[in-house]
Amino acid sequence: MRLKDKVALITGGASGIGLATVKKFIAEGAKVAIADINVEQAQQVVDQLEPGSAVAVGVDVSKLAEVEAAVQSAVDAFGKLDVIFNNAGIAGGKPLLDQDPAVDYEPMIRVDQDGVYYGILAAGRQFKKQGTGGVIISTSSIYGEQAAELSFSYSAAKAAVISFTRSAAYELAEYGVRAVAITPGRVATPIINQFSDELKATFASEQLRNKMTAPEEIANVVAFLASDEANVINGTVVHVDDGYSV
Numbered sequence: 001m002r003l004k005d006k007v008a009l010i011t012g013g014a015s016g017i018g019l020a021t022v023k024k025f026i027a028e029g030a031k032v033a034i035a036d037i038n039v040e041q042a043q044q045v046v047d048q049l050e051p052g053s054a055v056a057v058g059v060d061v062s063k064l065a066e067v068e069a070a071v072q073s074a075v076d077a078f079g080k081l082d083v084i085f086n087n088a089g090i091a092g093g094k095p096l097l098d099q100d101p102a103v104d105y106e107p108m109i110r111v112d113q114d115g116v117y118y119g120i121l122a123a124g125r126q127f128k129k130q131g132t133g134g135v136i137i138s139t140s141s142i143y144g145e146q147a148a149e150l151s152f153s154y155s156a157a158k159a160a161v162i163s164f165t166r167s168a169a170y171e172l173a174e175y176g177v178r179a180v181a182i183t184p185g186r187v188a189t190p191i192i193n194q195f196s197d198e199l200k201a202t203f204a205s206e207q208l209r210n211k212m213t214a215p216e217e218i219a220n221v222v223a224f225l226a227s228d229e230a231n232v233i234n235g236t237v238v239h240v241d242d243g244y245s246v
């Protein structure tokens, strides 16, 4: 019960890595606000959990007012906020020279980059107001640190997540806040499951032990990072890619 009495807001909590983290956090004693653009799916998750352990919150993370309202919903439901996991994201891309910025660049930046900025801003203000400290964990990607095929916009957004994390740790330390970014490699979630079996086999082979990561394996690390046991991990990137980036 490493997260006993902690309150967390998990964006993108209705699916994949976010969903696995919701379940892990609750198993570790936390209360969770599941914030997702797909509020029906978030509510279905809540309905399957222990009553009183989670609430569903509809949010589009690319809109600051909605992220602020989601933080307020977590506070209204459970009295405070201790952890935000900025995890909602979209993937995909075209070759650079085929891109239409309005389709292939701006939406990616709005969700994967601005969404994390807004989460840090809204949670940071809440942590300052409470005077309790807090933990900010944000999902970057292996592509936040390297170039890859079809990843021009995604890589830019995910690199920004790493930069935001360093700067947030720097600026919010005076309020007792820690910030950490994680860089998943190939995780078996709906974002990846849309691809062919052949491509999935290629993805698996890119990790050193020739297997995709399960979302629960990422959730285990996020729960550790959110706990007081990770108290000295701050302003940095934790690679959760099973050796992809060696």
Ligand code: NAI
Binding pocket: 011, 012, 013, 014, 015, 016, 017, 018, 035, 036, 037, 038, 059, 060, 061, 062, 087, 088, 089, 090, 091, 111, 139, 140, 141, 142, 183, 184, 185, 186, 187, 188, 189, 190, 191, 192
């Ligand atoms: P997923 O598609 O299973 O989950 C993403 C969730 O985010 C969905 O529930 C979706 O409704 C929600 N979402 C999308 N746009 C949103 C918005 N504007 N506002 C609020 N919620 C929104 O995908 P997965 O794999 O769990 O992805 C989670 C994070 O992990 C993303 O940031 C993704 O970029 C990152 N990631 C995933 C990897 C993988 O191999 N699956 C690898 C590296 C990073």
